[in-house]
Amino acid sequence: MSAVTQVLRSEWTKIRSVRSTVWTLGTAVVITVALGVLLCLLAKSDFGSLAAKDQIVFDPTNASFAGMGLGQLAMIVFGVLVVSNEYSTGMIRTSLAAVPQRGTFLACKVAVATALVCVVGMATSFAAFFAGQAVLGGHRAHLDDPNVLRAVIGGGLYMTLIALFSMGVATMLRSPLLSLGILMPFFFLISSILGNVPATRKIGRYLPDQAGQKIMQVVPRVNDHVTYGPWGGLAIMVGWVLAALLGGFVLLKRRDA
Amino acid sequence: MIEAVGLTKRYGAKTAVHNLSFQVRPGAVTGFLGPNGSGKSTTMRMILGLDTPTAGHATVGGHPFRKLPNAPRQVGALLDAKAVHGGRSARQHLLSLAQLSGIPARRVDEVLGVVGLQDVAKRRSSGFSLGMGQRLGIAAALLGDPQVLLFDEPVNGLDPEGILWVRNLMKQLAAEGRTVFVSSHLMSEMALTADHLIVIGRGQLLADMSVTDFISANSADFARVRTPDTEPEQREKLAAALGEAGGRTTAEQDGALRVTGLPLPRISELAHAADIRLWELSPHQASLEEAYMRMTQGAVDYRSTADPRAGLQGPPAGYAPQGGPPQGYAGPGYAPGPQGGPGHPGQAQPNPYAQQNPYGQQAPGAAPGQGYPPPGPGQAQGHPYGASGPYGAPHPYGQQPQPAAPMPPAAPTTPHHEDAR
Numbered sequence: 100m101s102a103v104t105q106v107l108r109s110e111w112t113k114i115r116s117v118r119s120t121v122w123t124l125g126t127a128v129v130i131t132v133a134l135g136v137l138l139c140l141l142a143k144s145d146f147g148s149l150a151a152k153d154q155i156v157f158d159p160t161n162a163s164f165a166g167m168g169l170g171q172l173a174m175i176v177f178g179v180l181v182v183s184n185e186y187s188t189g190m191i192r193t194s195l196a197a198v199p200q201r202g203t204f205l206a207c208k209v210a211v212a213t214a215l216v217c218v219v220g221m222a223t224s225f226a227a228f229f230a231g232q233a234v235l236g237g238h239r240a241h242l243d244d245p246n247v248l249r250a251v252i253g254g255g256l257y258m259t260l261i262a263l264f265s266m267g268v269a270t271m272l273r274s275p276l277l278s279l280g281i282l283m284p285f286f287f288l289i290s291s292i293l294g295n296v297p298a299t300r301k302i303g304r305y306l307p308d309q310a311g312q313k314i315m316q317v318v319p320r321v322n323d324h325v326t327y328g329p330w331g332g333l334a335i336m337v338g339w340v341l342a343a344l345l346g347g348f349v350l351l352k353r354r355d356a
Numbered sequence: 357m358i359e360a361v362g363l364t365k366r367y368g369a370k371t372a373v374h375n376l377s378f379q380v381r382p383g384a385v386t387g388f389l390g391p392n393g394s395g396k397s398t399t400m401r402m403i404l405g406l407d408t409p410t411a412g413h414a415t416v417g418g419h420p421f422r423k424l425p426n427a428p429r430q431v432g433a434l435l436d437a438k439a440v441h442g443g444r445s446a447r448q449h450l451l452s453l454a455q456l457s458g459i460p461a462r463r464v465d466e467v468l469g470v471v472g473l474q475d476v477a478k479r480r481s482s483g484f485s486l487g488m489g490q491r492l493g494i495a496a497a498l499l500g501d502p503q504v505l506l507f508d509e510p511v512n513g514l515d516p517e518g519i520l521w522v523r524n525l526m527k528q529l530a531a532e533g534r535t536v537f538v539s540s541h542l543m544s545e546m547a548l549t550a551d552h553l554i555v556i557g558r559g560q561l562l563a564d565m566s567v568t569d570f571i572s573a574n575s576a577d578f579a580r581v582r583t584p585d586t587e588p589e590q591r592e593k594l595a596a597a598l599g600e601a602g603g604r605t606t607a608e609q610d611g612a613l614r615v616t617g618l619p620l621p622r623i624s625e626l627a628h629a630a631d632i633r634l635w636e637l638s639p640h641q642a643s644l645e646e647a648y649m650r651m652t653q654g655a656v657d658y659r660s661t662a663d664p665r666a667g668l669q670g671p672p673a674g675y676a677p678q679g680g681p682p683q684g685y686a687g688p689g690y691a692p693g694p695q696g697g698p699g700h701p702g703q704a705q706p707n708p709y710a711q712q713n714p715y716g717q718q719a720p721g722a723a724p725g726q727g728y729p730p731p732g733p734g735q736a737q738g739h740p741y742g743a744s745g746p747y748g749a750p751h752p753y754g755q756q757p758q759p760a761a762p763m764p765p766a767a768p769t770t771p772h773h774e775d776a777r
Contacts (some may be wrong), residue, residue, distance in 0.1 A: 107455055109454075109456040116451075116452070199405050199421060356406040
């Protein structure tokens with residue numbers, strides 16, 4: 100037990116002593132909130148010109164999370180760097196020489212980073228919601244409206260899970276460039292293309308981000324024939340995250356450092 | 357105590373370390389020598405449980421590293437000085453390592469003082485020089501006050517003052533009864549620092565012996581003989597005569613002959629009997645560095661092809677395995693090299709006169725190499741150490757009894773070839 104506490108403390112020192120932590124997490128917060136506010140402003144000014152059908156399905160909660168798509172990229176960078184820093188600097192050898200129990204090492208590293216991301220993610224989600232709703236004025240949603248609180252907490256969970264998924268992938272791939280080169284285009288472009296092209300939509304909706312984002316929706320989309328609910332979508336995302344972390348753990352355990 | 361038993365590591369078809377067995381004992385500095393790419397770092401990583409051996413095993417204090425209870429308090433290692441997050445300060449870096457093994461934070465400040473980095477402790481380590489990085493790495497190894505220490509090339513990038521500091525630190529750590537295992541590719545450095553040597557090449561054990569034994573076995577002596585440059589056939593003649601008398605001759609780059617196995621007076625007599633004039637006859641001692649190069653040259657992975665003399669050298673007049681027939685001067689490598697024009701007989705050679713012996717100690721030496729850089733690939737075959745088996749046997753030449761006849765004082769030994777007629 101004490102060994103775990105030691106590793107946790109060490110990982111916390113590592114995370115807070117590099118500037119990339121502040122930069123990536125700070126960027127995630129700023130982008131998510133700012134873009135959300137911007138989109139809410141646009142939505143408010145255009146609301147009158149929307150078709151009646153669109154007015155009915157307008158989802159003010161989800162509108163304030165519009166920045167999540169870009170903000171998650173900063174979360175991905177954070178998740179990747181936390182892990183691959185060890186490899187790109189060679190620090191991993193020093194760390195593993197000090198903690199030969201590789202499972203403990205990875206678990207502690209991921210746990211510390213996750214705790215931090217969870218706090219930042221939740222704060223971001225709530226900040227984006229309140230800022231967005233404040234801008235929306237008359238069209239706003241309230242936290243005690245049905246399902247709204249779930250969506251806001253879900254936003255924080257979504258950001259945490261995205262970072263966790265990145266940590267798992269980075270543990271498998273080791274190289275920061277390779278990890279970012281795969282994850283960034285995937286979540287920024289490929290996933291949404293797959294989700295919007297009719298031929299691939301069925302597969303696309305089971306991708307981690309598409310499934311996970313479902314929890315942030317309060318008003319169901321039109322023509323949205325997904326087979327899972329908000330929590331079901333989050334469960335699918337958790338499955339992806341566990342698979343990535345497990346893959347990382349197995350490789351770390353087997354591989355030469 | 358570190359023990360490796362049959363340690364083997366293969367990466368695909370390439371064998372990095374092959375069947376390596378050795379022990380590193382406490383209370384001494386053990387030097388781990390080998391050319392670049394010979395498997396030193398791989399071996400160290402296997403000892404530290406970072407790489408899994410393909411075969412064999414390594415233990416520290418009787419346990420495999422991964423099973424050691426509280427490993428950082430027992431083993432400290434410097435593997436790569438640059439293995440530090442550049443954005444982290446020296447102190448934070450050490451603090452995170454200290455916390456890993458439950459070492460109190462004040463120990464961090466202590467080791468920072470030991471390695472002399474206390475003034476830059478708060479600075480981001482990306483601004484560190486290689487020497488400061490080495491100091492930081494050494495500080496990390498010392499953190500847990502461990503009984504077993506591994507250092508991979510600790511003096512790389514250090515200035516002379518830093519090298520001296522590392523040397524004394526190693527000795528001091530060993531004197532405290534710790535096990536100190538230091539890798540290097542510099543023989544000269546290890547000769548000063550280490551008590552014991554483990555030499556590997558291409559992942560195989562070449563030597564496992566005390567430094568004293570290594571020196572006495574390898575600091576072999578030889579004689580340089582020059583015949584007039586204007587008459588190359590005299591050189592042939594002399595080489596043949598010396599070969600008949602049991603000497604071994606090899607060509608130097610400048611056209612001189614390097615003679616082993618014959619005392620200087622005998623060479624002089626033989627030359628006289630064959631009616632050959634000599635421009636130079638001088639005693640030399642092969643350096644330890646040369647002995648090491650000779651030992652490992654069959655095992656060098658990366659070798660410069662930009663040897664200006666490459667085209668001028670004939671096939672090396674091999675270093676015959678001991679007991680082989682006396683080898684005459686075989687190579688056609690007469691042409692005076694670019695560096696060794698007739699007027700400067702000594703310059704093509706690493707340390708021509710620096711280690712000149714008093715005559716009385718002149719022993720027939722085994723110094724067959726042609727000086728460094730190591731000559732062509734052919735030499736590798738005749739290499740007696742390249743074969744497996746620990747290099748335990750005393751060197752046949754180095755420990756021979758002194759030649760019976762002391763050198764007559766009149767023997768021509770001065771570097772000026774004009775005097776040697």
